[in-house]
Amino acid sequence: xxxxxxxxxxxxxxxxxxxxxxxxxxxxxxxxxxxxxxxxxxxxxxxxxxxxxxxxxxxxxxxxxxxxxxxxxxxxxxxxxxxxxxxxxxxxxxxxxxxxxxxxxxxxxxxxxxxxxxxxxxxxxxxxxxxxxxxxxxxxxxxxxxxxxxxxxxxxxxxxxxxxxxxxxxxxxxxxxxxxxxxxxxxxxxxxxxxxxxxxxxxxxxxxxxxxxxxxxxxxxxxxxxxxxxxxxxxxxxxxxxxxxxxxxxxxxxxxxxxxxxxxxxxxxxxxxxxxxxxxxxxxxxxxxxxxxxxxxxxxxxxxxxxxxxxxxxxxxxxxxxxxxxxxxxxxxxxxxxxxx
Amino acid sequence: xxxxxxxxxxxxxxxxxxxxxxxxxxxxxxxxxxxxxxxxxxxxxxxxxxxxxxxxxxxxxxxxxxxxxxxxxxxxxxxxxxxxxxxxxxxxxxxxxxxxxxxxxxxxxxxxxxxxxxxxxxxxxxxxxxxxxxxxxxxxxxxxxxxxxxxxxxxxxxxxxxxxxxxxxxxxxxxxxxxxxxxxxxxxxxxxxxxxxxxxxxxxxxxxxxxxxxxxxxxxxxxxxxxxxxxxxxxxxxxxxxxxxxxxxxxxxxxxxxxxxxxxxxxxxxxxxxxxxxxxxxxxxxxxxxxxxxxxxxxxxxxxxxxxxxxxxxxxxxxxxxxxxxxxxxxxxxxxx
Numbered sequence: 059x060x061x062x063x064x065x066x067x068x069x070x071x072x073x074x075x076x077x078x079x080x081x082x083x084x085x086x087x088x089x090x091x092x093x094x095x096x097x098x099x100x101x102x103x104x105x106x107x108x109x110x111x112x113x114x115x116x117x118x119x120x121x122x123x124x125x126x127x128x129x130x131x132x133x134x135x136x137x138x139x140x141x142x143x144x145x146x147x148x149x150x151x152x153x154x155x156x157x158x159x160x161x162x163x164x165x166x167x168x169x170x171x172x173x174x175x176x177x178x179x180x181x182x183x184x185x186x187x188x189x190x191x192x193x194x195x196x197x198x199x200x201x202x203x204x205x206x207x208x209x210x211x212x213x214x215x216x217x218x219x220x221x222x223x224x225x226x227x228x229x230x231x232x233x234x235x236x237x238x239x240x241x242x243x244x245x246x247x248x249x250x251x252x253x254x255x256x257x258x259x260x261x262x263x264x265x266x267x268x269x270x271x272x273x274x275x276x277x278x279x280x281x282x283x284x285x286x287x288x289x290x291x292x293x294x295x296x297x298x299x300x301x302x303x304x305x306x307x308x309x310x311x312x313x314x315x316x317x318x319x320x321x322x323x324x325x326x327x328x329x330x331x332x333x334x335x336x337x338x339x340x341x342x343x344x345x346x347x348x349x350x351x352x353x354x355x356x357x358x359x360x361x362x363x364x365x366x367x368x369x370x371x372x373x374x375x376x377x378x379x380x381x382x383x384x385x386x387x388x389x390x391x392x393x394x395x396x397x398x399x
Numbered sequence: 400x401x402x403x404x405x406x407x408x409x410x411x412x413x414x415x416x417x418x419x420x421x422x423x424x425x426x427x428x429x430x431x432x433x434x435x436x437x438x439x440x441x442x443x444x445x446x447x448x449x450x451x452x453x454x455x456x457x458x459x460x461x462x463x464x465x466x467x468x469x470x471x472x473x474x475x476x477x478x479x480x481x482x483x484x485x486x487x488x489x490x491x492x493x494x495x496x497x498x499x500x501x502x503x504x505x506x507x508x509x510x511x512x513x514x515x516x517x518x519x520x521x522x523x524x525x526x527x528x529x530x531x532x533x534x535x536x537x538x539x540x541x542x543x544x545x546x547x548x549x550x551x552x553x554x555x556x557x558x559x560x561x562x563x564x565x566x567x568x569x570x571x572x573x574x575x576x577x578x579x580x581x582x583x584x585x586x587x588x589x590x591x592x593x594x595x596x597x598x599x600x601x602x603x604x605x606x607x608x609x610x611x612x613x614x615x616x617x618x619x620x621x622x623x624x625x626x627x628x629x630x631x632x633x634x635x636x637x638x639x640x641x642x643x644x645x646x647x648x649x650x651x652x653x654x655x656x657x658x659x660x661x662x663x664x665x666x667x668x669x670x671x672x673x674x675x676x677x678x679x680x681x682x683x684x685x686x687x688x689x690x691x692x693x694x695x696x697x698x699x700x701x702x703x704x705x706x707x708x709x710x711x712x713x714x715x716x717x718x719x720x721x722x723x724x725x726x727x728x729x730x731x732x733x734x735x736x
Contacts, residue, residue: 133477133480133481134474134477134478134481136472136474136477139471139472139473139474139477140472142471142472142498143471143472146471146498146500147500150500156498157495157496158471158496158498159496160480160481160484160496173424177493193436193439195439195440195443196439199443289680290680290681290683290684291680294684318681318684318685319684321684321686322683322684322685322686322688325686344625344626344627345626345654345681347626348626348627348629348630348654348655348657348658349654349658349685349686350657350658350661350685350686351686352658
């Protein structure tokens, strides 16, 4: 509340700060020729009187109404970068602006989304990457339609609270691991991110473990190398660690970037791919298609992920449609880096 | 109207300190999940709207920096963006990340961003800036070009830049390769009408060949920076047995090209050496590892933020920084002498 009882206007601010109106205006417009001291004085008055400049009210209304926010967990993940490229093209066609909000892989994406919504005016959100457990209270605090891409939340979460576009991470990796077992591999190790953190990687590793157990193969703690993030460097480190202790015949990596790093480590240890060790990843990124050898992988449909999450989101934003959930099948591509024994 | 909840009230109700509430609000990592949960429950049951969001309204118009990225799916920018973000975060600037499509004009996009969002400054990552001096003059806020330096008709006093000298670096690269005994070169560039880094990198390389009275390189084009484009361009080249060394103007192109050479039965570097430019992570881990001119990503990122803050906070004039790149010898290259 201002001292006079009405909304503080630019004249009040100028009077209180002891400067001219045009100086206040220059501060508001970030004009360079205001001394730092004056600027500070004026801004202090703004804060004291909770002054929201007309100007910025105008800015708000002038902001493009049609913006979609994208919260990306792990910005340098090439799989997300590929999806981003597709999202951007399609949003352009629909004349929507895309506002990106990259976050660290260890940050809580829903909280980041809530904070983002307070600052940016968007009509909907897409999450690229998320944990599979979420508090319904937090989900409900996201006050625009949103789609979680690449992972489905656990079944206890009310499906009316969110939309999702994903593969069944557990089942798809279970099936792929079973195929590997059936092709004669017995010493199989996994490489992936922090089990126990409710991540996509954890779901995949569980699928892997259960498939091996179903085939009466031992899954020891040593046969799972834990990585800190999906990166080539981490894949490299993990593969060296695994192979220096035990001669595994197959490394199942929970992301292609890990697998690419692992392939390099195998080569550096004087082993051959797939002669000595088979390598398989998850994702289907471009780099795996051009690597030597070509990477075997559980391919996720990046293009369908992108276009379907956008279609579901737009349906909610523009036609008030209900939340929806889509699960896509994967394609197991047994490229040059894999051989049956 | 009931009195508005304050952060102190939330702290009291949740039985934690004010700074813990603040940490929860700011998604700070070091709060236990139980505490976080408790605080969040108090927040939502009392419909508490943090002051923060009122403050951020102002922050948006006072301390926002727009980052224009040409080619959001380019891994070279991925790492740089992360560092720029961390650096601006640390200095409490908000970021507005604006992807620019390949065929889009980055200055048009920048002008509308400036109009709509009123950022305080801009950082351009990549872009070609063709025929743009008039439009650039319309950008009336401080801006920094990262990874590109404009020369020629533009007014260099009106912006800052931080980049490697693409032309000089590829000139030195070619000199290296020539002194290592290579004499018959091919180049895969981005596209024939590219007036950006691709052209600079080709020009520097070709100039060295000319000065050594070597035949001009065989030119191929990838139609952009992609592995697929590199693969196709190298497939067209691979019939030519004379070439001893292939220079690709970016790592993405080179990785695709190496696979094409492999598919046509040519061994790298036995039959043909491959060298490139950028230094993305995949270059180090590929088989064979790629010999490439590594750009100082970290220095460019930090430099870009520094140059912008020089303008925004310290009222310094615009500056242009040239940083050295480093040629890293990889398995894809072998000397012939």
